[in-house]
Amino acid sequence: MSGINVPLLDLRAQYASIRDEIRTAVDEVLESQYFILGPKVEELERAVAAYTGARFAVGVSSGTDALLASLMALDVGPGDEAVTTPFTFFSTAGAVSRLGARPVFVDIDPASFNMNPARLEKALTPKTKAVIPVHLFGQCADMDPILEVCRRRGVPVVEDAAQSIGADYKGRRAGAMGALGIFSFFPSKNLGAFGDGGMVVTSDAGLAERVRMLRTHGEHQRYFHREVGGNFRLDALQAAVLLVKLGHLDDWSAGRLRNARYYSGKLEESGLTAEGLITTPTMLYEKGGGRNHHIFNQYTLRVRKRDGLKAFLQERGVMTAVYYPVPLHLQECYKDLGYKKGDFPESEKAAGEVLSLPVYPELMDGQRDFVVAAITEFYKAR
Ligand SMILES: Cc1ncc(COP(=O)(O)O)c(C=O)c1O
Incomplete structure (x- = not known):
């Protein structure tokens, strides 16, 4: 047996199937010369909100920044804890650490590779400010028991759905079950940009507004900063590409x-x-x-x-x-x-x-x- 190459991913084949649509969409942005946030990003936000069933979506610069902005919107900071699993991509925990908080781990369920809900409650303390279940590899964590423990203990849930846009859990879509959910548009994801990109979704108007403010340095009005945020903005070119790909x-x-x-x-x-x-x-x-x-x-x-x-x-x-x-x-x-x-x-x-x-x-x-x-x-x- 020889002569057949099987790459891990073939993005060139994907591109070949949508080349004309992509070029038209990219041309539109080039003609507009509107490159950061703006109408294309807003169109993508509306489309992703509708797709996931969340009320609001906020386009950001990466899945990592989506996690960071979500945790910032929940006021996670020094002295706090956030609970997740140790079997995930680094940034799930890295975002917690970057805010001066402590990642606390619970083990996975061996069948799903996702958080074992039976182990969650023991990991919660008065310092727990967030629980971050990860929907690893494209399948949701067992959210009902996780949401139930978190509701009872008054802890918000941030779904790390970086790998799972479109995955369904008992009639709800990944990202739209917790207080906030995040997606990554890293090129290898099912919905991949032509570079970095991410999205935060939520059905809480206050949290959506907060994330929106945080992504532009905490501005509530041009050059008026209510808090210290970051540059977590999504590019219009990425949004244009993602809008085409979302249709497929x-x-x-x-x-x-x-x-x-x-x-x-x-x-x-x-x-x-x-x-x-x-x-x-x-x-x-x-x-x-x-x-x-x-x-x-x-x-x-x-x-x-x-x-x-x-x-x-x-x-x-x-x-x-x-x-x-x-x-x-x-x-x-x-x-x-x-x-x-x-x-x-x-x-x-x-x-x-x-x-x-x-x-x-x-x-x-x-x-x-x-x-x-x-x-x-x-x-x-x-
Ligand atoms: C589970 C998980 N969380 C977070 C991220 C971070 O996303 P990004 O690479 O867009 O920053 C990724 C992406 O690799 C991921 O797989």
Whole structure:
């Protein structure tokens, strides 16, 4: 078997399918010479609010800045704590630290890789100012019990939906369930810009206004600063690109879901799952609705001999990725938090086992089959 390359993501294929629409949209911005915030960003904000079911959306410079601005709007600061999981991209916790607050971790549910709601309450203290469930890989955390604990304890929820725009949880969309939700438009996301971008959504008019102010240095009126914010603005060119792509998002996510189902079916047929060599992703919320419950920003297996398999696939031309090899409580920069190995066993176990396969919607049948055959070959040879 040789001659088939399977990249982790093929953004050139995506671009080729929408080139004319994108060029028209970008030209419009170029002709307007209106580059920062403005009508295109407002149009995108209205579209994302409508898409998610939140009342308001505020375009910002990245998913990280969306987290930062959301936590600032909740007055998170020195002496405060915010609870999240250690099995996520760094910025979920990094945003907390940058405000002088302390990230507090709770372990994940091994089936979903998301916050284990049963462990949340014990992590809450009088200092907890926010809980940040992460909808990792494209599937929502189990929000009902999380929202219930937080409501009872009076703690606002910020959903880190950076990887999960459009994912459905029991009839509600990722981002629109907590006090605030954030999205990332990093190019590799299901809805990816041509650079950095992000969005905060909320149905609370006061919080929306606060985030809007924070994104332009806390201005409530030109050159009148009510508080110290930042430059968290979204560019009009990115908004124009994102508006075009938003129109295709559900189709693309459905394509990812098709590929995910195909992989899971074939890997189960291969016997590798029965032998315990591979565990396919669990889809938790598939009942009813007709919406995408898992948008598969990543198709993430648990595998035995992970590093050997990864190297073998790379030799065969199949690119894969490990999201994430080191849980946050064991990161060098978080030594001072006082956590140690063994504190979050499920996150640590996941970090040693996960491997994400190419699942982008333009993937061809031959490529998918090649990936499955290469995985099978690796285990059969051992
Ligand atoms: C779970 C999660 N949170 C936050 C972010 C931060 O988003 P950005 O890269 O747009 O700053 C990302 C993106 O990589 C992410 O995956």
